[in-house]
Amino acid sequence: xNDALDVALRLxxxxxxxxxxxLIVGQAEHKVMAHMQGRLGPMYAGGFHGWAQLVADGVKxxxxxxxxxxxxxxxxxxxxxxxxxxxxxxxxxxxxxxPGEGAVGEVVDxxxxxxxxxxxxGVLGSLMAGWASANKFSLLGGLRTAAQLLAYELPMLxxxxxxxxxxxxVSLPGILDAFEWWWLPWQIVGAVVFFVAGLAELQxxxxxxxxxxxxxxxxxxxxYTGLRFALFLLAEYAGIxxxxxxxxxxxxxxxxxPWGADGVGWVWxxxxxxxLAFVVIWLRVTYPRMRxxxxxxxxxxxxxxLSLAQIALTGIVKVVIA
Amino acid sequence: MTLAAATVAAAQxxxxxxxxxxxxxxxxxxxxFLLVGLVTFGxxxxxxxxxxxxxxxLWLVVALGGxxxxxxxxxxxxxxxxxxxxxxxxxxxxxxxxxxLTRAPIGRSPDADSANRWAALAVAIAAACALVWVVVDAFxxxxxxLDGPAAGSTAVTGASLFQSWVLPFEALSVxxxxxxxxxxxxxxxxxxxxxxxxxxxxGERPAGTPAPGGxxxxxxxxxxxxxxTSGARxxxxxxxxxxDTRADPAGSAPGADDESRGDRKEGAR
Numbered sequence: 001x002n003d004a005l006d007v008a009l010r011l012x013x014x015x016x017x018x019x020x021x022x023l024i025v026g027q028a029e030h031k032v033m034a035h036m037q038g039r040l041g042p043m044y045a046g047g048f049h050g051w052a053q054l055v056a057d058g059v060k061x062x063x064x065x066x067x068x069x070x071x072x073x074x075x076x077x078x079x080x081x082x083x084x085x086x087x088x089x090x091x092x093x094x095x096x097x098x099p100g101e102g103a104v105g106e107v108v109d110x111x112x113x114x115x116x117x118x119x120x121x122g123v124l125g126s127l128m129a130g131w132a133s134a135n136k137f138s139l140l141g142g143l144r145t146a147a148q149l150l151a152y153e154l155p156m157l158x159x160x161x162x163x164x165x166x167x168x169x170v171s172l173p174g175i176l177d178a179f180e181w182w183w184l185p186w187q188i189v190g191a192v193v194f195f196v197a198g199l200a201e202l203q204x205x206x207x208x209x210x211x212x213x214x215x216x217x218x219x220x221x222x223x224y225t226g227l228r229f230a231l232f233l234l235a236e237y238a239g240i241x242x243x244x245x246x247x248x249x250x251x252x253x254x255x256x257x258p259w260g261a262d263g264v265g266w267v268w269x270x271x272x273x274x275x276l277a278f279v280v281i282w283l284r285v286t287y288p289r290m291r292x293x294x295x296x297x298x299x300x301x302x303x304x305x306l307s308l309a310q311i312a313l314t315g316i317v318k319v320v321i322a
Numbered sequence: 323m324t325l326a327a328a329t330v331a332a333a334q335x336x337x338x339x340x341x342x343x344x345x346x347x348x349x350x351x352x353x354x355f356l357l358v359g360l361v362t363f364g365x366x367x368x369x370x371x372x373x374x375x376x377x378x379x380l381w382l383v384v385a386l387g388g389x390x391x392x393x394x395x396x397x398x399x400x401x402x403x404x405x406x407x408x409x410x411x412x413x414x415x416x417x418x419x420x421x422x423l424t425r426a427p428i429g430r431s432p433d434a435d436s437a438n439r440w441a442a443l444a445v446a447i448a449a450a451c452a453l454v455w456v457v458v459d460a461f462x463x464x465x466x467x468l469d470g471p472a473a474g475s476t477a478v479t480g481a482s483l484f485q486s487w488v489l490p491f492e493a494l495s496v497x498x499x500x501x502x503x504x505x506x507x508x509x510x511x512x513x514x515x516x517x518x519x520x521x522x523x524x525g526e527r528p529a530g531t532p533a534p535g536g537x538x539x540x541x542x543x544x545x546x547x548x549x550x551t552s553g554a555r556x557x558x559x560x561x562x563x564x565x566d567t568r569a570d571p572a573g574s575a576p577g578a579d580d581e582s583r584g585d586r587k588e589g590a591r
Contacts, residue, residue, distance in 0.1 A: 071428065072428070073376075073428050073429075076376075076377075076380065108399070109399050109400070109475050109476055110399055110400045110403050110475075110476045113400065113403035113404060113407055114403045116407060116411075117403045117404075117406035117407035117410070117411055118406065120406075120407060120410070120411025120412070120415070121406065121410055121411060123411075123415060124383065124410070124414070124415065124418075127415065127418050127419075127422070128380065130422070131376055131418070131422055131426055131428075132428070134428050139422060139426075142418075142422055143419065143422050143423060146415055146416075146418060146419035146422070147419065149415055150412070150415065150416065150419065153411065153412065157407075169476075170400075170476050171476075
């Protein structure tokens, strides 16, 4: 009974995090973008600096009519948002935020493989949406999503493999247990490659060619309205949370901080992840969208060689210190 | 093949369960294993029988995911996640990409059937029988203890892969490398072939202005880039070579659009 309660409590906490953190990132995006562009952003909803703006948005989305285009493949069209969103919920389960057994939803033995595999499944949602909408812009968006995933999955896996080599384990808490501060300069190239590839996988600017509004309206999500559209948006922000959490755990030492991890480990994790989320928003404001051929070129000619070099470096250092 | 493996594995559990517990009191894991096996089997059947191309690919996701769950139930966690990563995350995405780039009509495709289906069925059944027989024969008396320490954890899998089975593993990787090199050789055409290939299929295109013999114009070239063959090439072309950057995804995008729209009209109305 105690075990069941423990599991239920963990699932509940992860679920609450899943529902609130993406909204916090979204609200931060509203305000940070606004201030970077010399304006205020939402100010009215909720009274204090528009804190309830996303809640109001949610109410608006819920009120909208749920439309399925006449020519669309109904079931796949309706299923796609769930396929896009649920993988991120599963990934959150495996990300440890503090030391010990208590600070992770579920300890997964092959944690790196689990998170990368399940994140890859989320892209299927965009593909399904793009195809099932019976809209040429959606189909183009789906195609671009697939091309982008194929290009950026590889550097992401390779850099994650580099960390796994360094730590000698593929379990996420295991990697953090093995972490030393000098891993930071050692794996810094891998960290940048992983983060950039993750951004591309989430289709965040400057890698938002699949949803380029000036060319193909909103890519795979063009035909969606109401709650289903909101679910796709939520998936994007949940993706940011997951990516920042993963980069923190794999490359930035997770709960390790300058003054030890006693009791405040989870604060360090959240702080680092929040900083990365800020960078994600910052990149959106500062960089123009990359063209499709530039996207492919960046991945195959820059990121893949860099990640291979990182693996080589990891291997050499590992052998030398062994 | 994978299907056969699933049924074999299902048969495996039931035979091994005949030991201490017996058939009449199966454990929860065994029941779950059997049910997931049935779902996987059903999804695999639908994959090969459905007339809707994209649905077939999505049912394949269900079948492959079901297999991953079976691996999990047998405590082979590492294999399960690799299965999801490679098959669901990459192979199916590649499959969908290819379908959407060439033809992915919504609704039934009347030509999504093959005259070879009986031959295919015979080959499938023969392969399944061979696999079932080999696996049952090889593991007849082996017992997987699901309650003990995980027999398929990452450490155990890695150790056996790189100690006992390192030679077959390396041989397989050389095989894959050969396939990779072969694919690149096949898809890389010389400049002369390229010019010839650009001119010939122009006449086959239903709409548009064919330019037989002459050098294709810029607009013609960009839409010609959407033919399935060169569309498939773009992945390789994205590599640094940069000899014809115009045929990159950016160039082929508008053309792919035209073609898919044509297919969609046929499929939807």
